[in-house]
Amino acid sequence: MKIDFWKRRLAIALASLLGLAATLVADPARARSSAFVGPNADFAIDIAGQWTIEDMAGPEGATRFIRADGVRAANYGAAHGPQAAMWLRVVVPTDLTTAGGVVVLTVRESRIRTLEVYRHQAGGFDTQTWRLGVPLDTARLATRYPSIALPESAKGETIFIRFHTPSSMRASVWLQNETSYLKTYVFEMMFFGVLFGVLLALLIYFTSAAVASRDPTTGALAFLVLCFGCHIIGDQAFFETFIVPGAVNASRILSITATAFIYAISLYYALQSLRARENFPTFGRALHYCVWFLAAFAIAVAVETTAGGVMLRRLSPIVGLFTISTVLGLVLATATRQPRRAIDYILCWGPAMATGVARLIPDVVPHDGFNPVLINLLYPAFALSLLLAGISAAGDIRRRERALTSAAAENAERLRAFAESASDSFWETNGAGQIVFASGPASSIAGLAVGKSVHSVLEADPGVHLKPGQAVSRAPLQRDDGHSGHRHLRLSAVPIAGGGWRGIVSDVTDEVAEAERSSRQSRMAAIGQMAGGVAHEINNLLHPVINLTRRTSESFGEDDERRRWLDVVRTSGMRAAEIVAALLTSVRPIPDDGRRAPLGDALKEIAEEVRALVPGSTRLETRFELQGGPVVPVTEVFQVVANLVINAVHATRGGSVVLTYGPAGNIAGECLELTVEDDGIGMDQTTLRRASEPFFSTKPQGEGTGLGLSIVQGIASQWGGELKITSALGKGTRVTISLPLSLHNAPGEQVTRQRSVG
Numbered sequence: 001m002k003i004d005f006w007k008r009r010l011a012i013a014l015a016s017l018l019g020l021a022a023t024l025v026a027d028p029a030r031a032r033s034s035a036f037v038g039p040n041a042d043f044a045i046d047i048a049g050q051w052t053i054e055d056m057a058g059p060e061g062a063t064r065f066i067r068a069d070g071v072r073a074a075n076y077g078a079a080h081g082p083q084a085a086m087w088l089r090v091v092v093p094t095d096l097t098t099a100g101g102v103v104v105l106t107v108r109e110s111r112i113r114t115l116e117v118y119r120h121q122a123g124g125f126d127t128q129t130w131r132l133g134v135p136l137d138t139a140r141l142a143t144r145y146p147s148i149a150l151p152e153s154a155k156g157e158t159i160f161i162r163f164h165t166p167s168s169m170r171a172s173v174w175l176q177n178e179t180s181y182l183k184t185y186v187f188e189m190m191f192f193g194v195l196f197g198v199l200l201a202l203l204i205y206f207t208s209a210a211v212a213s214r215d216p217t218t219g220a221l222a223f224l225v226l227c228f229g230c231h232i233i234g235d236q237a238f239f240e241t242f243i244v245p246g247a248v249n250a251s252r253i254l255s256i257t258a259t260a261f262i263y264a265i266s267l268y269y270a271l272q273s274l275r276a277r278e279n280f281p282t283f284g285r286a287l288h289y290c291v292w293f294l295a296a297f298a299i300a301v302a303v304e305t306t307a308g309g310v311m312l313r314r315l316s317p318i319v320g321l322f323t324i325s326t327v328l329g330l331v332l333a334t335a336t337r338q339p340r341r342a343i344d345y346i347l348c349w350g351p352a353m354a355t356g357v358a359r360l361i362p363d364v365v366p367h368d369g370f371n372p373v374l375i376n377l378l379y380p381a382f383a384l385s386l387l388l389a390g391i392s393a394a395g396d397i398r399r400r401e402r403a404l405t406s407a408a409a410e411n412a413e414r415l416r417a418f419a420e421s422a423s424d425s426f427w428e429t430n431g432a433g434q435i436v437f438a439s440g441p442a443s444s445i446a447g448l449a450v451g452k453s454v455h456s457v458l459e460a461d462p463g464v465h466l467k468p469g470q471a472v473s474r475a476p477l478q479r480d481d482g483h484s485g486h487r488h489l490r491l492s493a494v495p496i497a498g499g500g501w502r503g504i505v506s507d508v509t510d511e512v513a514e515a516e517r518s519s520r521q522s523r524m525a526a527i528g529q530m531a532g533g534v535a536h537e538i539n540n541l542l543h544p545v546i547n548l549t550r551r552t553s554e555s556f557g558e559d560d561e562r563r564r565w566l567d568v569v570r571t572s573g574m575r576a577a578e579i580v581a582a583l584l585t586s587v588r589p590i591p592d593d594g595r596r597a598p599l600g601d602a603l604k605e606i607a608e609e610v611r612a613l614v615p616g617s618t619r620l621e622t623r624f625e626l627q628g629g630p631v632v633p634v635t636e637v638f639q640v641v642a643n644l645v646i647n648a649v650h651a652t653r654g655g656s657v658v659l660t661y662g663p664a665g666n667i668a669g670e671c672l673e674l675t676v677e678d679d680g681i682g683m684d685q686t687t688l689r690r691a692s693e694p695f696f697s698t699k700p701q702g703e704g705t706g707l708g709l710s711i712v713q714g715i716a717s718q719w720g721g722e723l724k725i726t727s728a729l730g731k732g733t734r735v736t737i738s739l740p741l742s743l744h745n746a747p748g749e750q751v752t753r754q755r756s757v758g
Contacts, residue, residue, distance in 0.1 A: 033097050033180035036372060038073030038171040041090040041161075042066060045076055049083030049164065053118045053125050056087055056160060065089055072369025074171035075362050078314050086169040088161040092154050096177060103150040104181040105159075106174045108372065110237035111167035111255075113248060115146040118160040125160075132240060132248055142245070144237040147181070166252060166310070168363055172372055192236065195383055199229045202390055209397060217272040218393055224265045225386060230258035232379065253305045256313055260298030263323040267291050270327045273345060274334045283333070290326065294319070317363035324353050324360075348392055352378075352385035424504045429454050431499030433466070442507045445479050446489050454501065458491075469495050472503070488512040515608050539577060546573040599629035599674070599739070602637040603661050610641050610659070617654040620645070625662030629672055630739050636715050643708035644676040644735050650699060651680030651733060664738065674737040683727040691725055712737075 042065040055061050113132045118125040130146040206222035233239050234255025240247045268291045276284035301312045335342035355378040362370035425440025427448045433455050438448045447457045458464050464475040477489035493503030553566035614620045648657040657678045664671040692709040713723045716737045727733035
């Protein structure tokens with residue numbers, strides 16, 4: 001938003017408005033060619049509207065008129081009934097400079113509906129009539145308020161004026177020569193033209209600012225401008241004179257309703273602008289209820305005026321003074337907490353509140369008369385306050401814009417610092433693949449620098465390709481860092497609007513090294529398990545050899561050569577038993593290190609270790625459809641999976657092995673299954689029945705111990721599960737461990753599907 005642009009436009013509008021108003025007020029010709037005769041007009045009020053000119057011009061009528069004091073113009077306030085009329089009796093001044101022209105009589109009350117002027121003539125009275133929205137016989141255009149041309153001979157005569165209005169009854173009577181009248185009327189129209197232009201500009205500015213910033217305070221200003229414009233259109237009779245000729249009732253409803261809404265919106269704007277709810281919670285809450293009351297009052301006034309009532313209309317000035325007093329009280333209270341904010345508010349809205357009081361007092365206390373200058377000063381003063389509020393709002397928006405810009409810069413710097421200190425680094429390219437952002441040490445190691453082409457950076461990694469519109473997940477990169485040697489990286493990227501990519505690059509060197517160490521340990525553990533099985537079988541064979549040779553040797557004498565030979569055999573067997581015992585001690589299965597984890601998490605942890613046991617000719621696929629599950633020792637999970645996978649690899653001889661973990665297909669939600677399935681040679685029914693027997697093996701002599709499935713079955717039983725084997729010759733084998741979900745269920749289990757193929 002171009003705040004400076006709007007500030008200049010608002011200042012120009014303010015200067016134009018003040019200049020035009022000053023020209024209107026300081027017209028030098030007005031002192032010679034016009035006269036405000038309201039203070040010199042006798043007045044009478046006809047509540048029933050039945051008095052005639054004969055009643056008022058005769059001796060009885062003379063007693064009905066209240067004599068003017070020459071100081072205060074007559075003011076009766078709002079009409080007391082639909083038929084009420086006001087009578088004025090005034091002498092046309094003889095010192096008007098008419099220069100042979102006419103004397104123009106105007107009553108500058110735009111709410112007057114009809115007006116008659118009576119002059120004494122021989123045998124009666126000459127009557128001239130003006131009706132709202134209807135041009136006179138001598139004019140082509142209708143005027144907004146009564147204007148009647150009197151002959152120059154009317155100077156010095158006593159004329160009678162009768163007018164009917166549903167609004168305020170005031171003796172706002174002016175007598176002018178024709179030139180002064182035209183000049184005044186043109187200047188008035190020019191003034192209101194400029195005023196409407198300023199209000200339209202303010203309405204557009206406040207509305208656009210409120211929509212852009214979603215600021216209720218600026219929105220209240222926009223609504224206030226709209227209501228003030230509607231008030232002028234109705235109160236100054238533009239609606240029924242020019243927009244919809246003759247629509248008097250609609251114009252009155254528009255004016256009165258807009259006035260009542262001005263009260264409500266002014267109070268709401270003061271609450272928002274002065275931060276009443278923050279500074280004075282209880283008082284602010286009470287004033288918010290007052291805003292709703294004033295809004296309801298505005299609606300009620302509109303309904304009553306439509307129905308022809310006047311009671312709420314007569315209360316409107318009192319409600320207006322109450323609103324101004326409440327706002328002043330709030331300003332004084334705010335001055336104790338935020339004096340600068342209170343001063344700003346008074347500087348902006350002081351003119352509107354001062355002239356508002358001057359406009360409302362004559363309606364509340366009508367017998368004190370009125371001043372026409374103060375009555376009509378409300379329009380430029382209120383427009384001035386709106387302009388000042390617009391300038392203030394523009395400055396406030398500019399300050400908030402600077403604060404937001406500063407906060408955004410701080411956040412960007414904070415995020416950049418976080419990115420530089422994080423283990424992951426971030427990068428982004430434009431549609432042409434040129435790197436426009438890169439942060440963090442991993443980006444530097446990978447060679448991702450601003451200005452480079454991401455494709456040229458990845459040329460050294462033939463397995464990594466960025467294709468338009470496609471994502472990349474953890475693609476491996478390898479770089480030689482001059483300081484720390486060979487580095488392993490992982491690059492991920494997602495396409496963004498405009499054809500570029502945004503991604504992360506991570507340094508996983510330590511993770512790769514740890515995985516390699518863990519894989520080596522797992523391989524050694526698997527080899528040790530196999531060696532332990534072999535040693536166990538040898539040990540079982542040695543026991544009968546040692547025992548039988550001992551018994552047999554005891555049956556021979558001490559000097560018998562055969563006994564010596566048997567002793568040699570027994571001694572060698574015992575030595576072999578010691579060697580086997582030592583071997584069992586050194587290659588015993590990995591002891592439980594005490595770490596326990598949900599089965600799904602443990603499987604993810606040991607997946608790469610198991611993959612290391614699979615030769616390159618065999619394809620291993622993992623399908624982990626769950627996280628969580630029964631909590632079990634991680635070491636036992638490795639023993640189970642390693643034994644099953646090794647058996648499956650032996651059966652496939654270069655085929656595929658699938659490791660699956662998830663809910664049972666037929667009893668979903670009640671049972672979990674860990675499954676290893678291969679597409680190998682399978683087993684017949686005889687072999688299948690003996691598959692889990694200890695030391696039973698289908699492998700060639702010297703390649704297996706027959707203990708793998710036995711160990712798996714024992715561990716599964718400890719977990720509370722059940723081992724199931726299904727197989728058929730030529731169709732592969734499926735080994736399943738079924739675990740009840742109700743037993744040892746890990747908290748926070750959630751379903752997520754993961755699949756990896758290797």
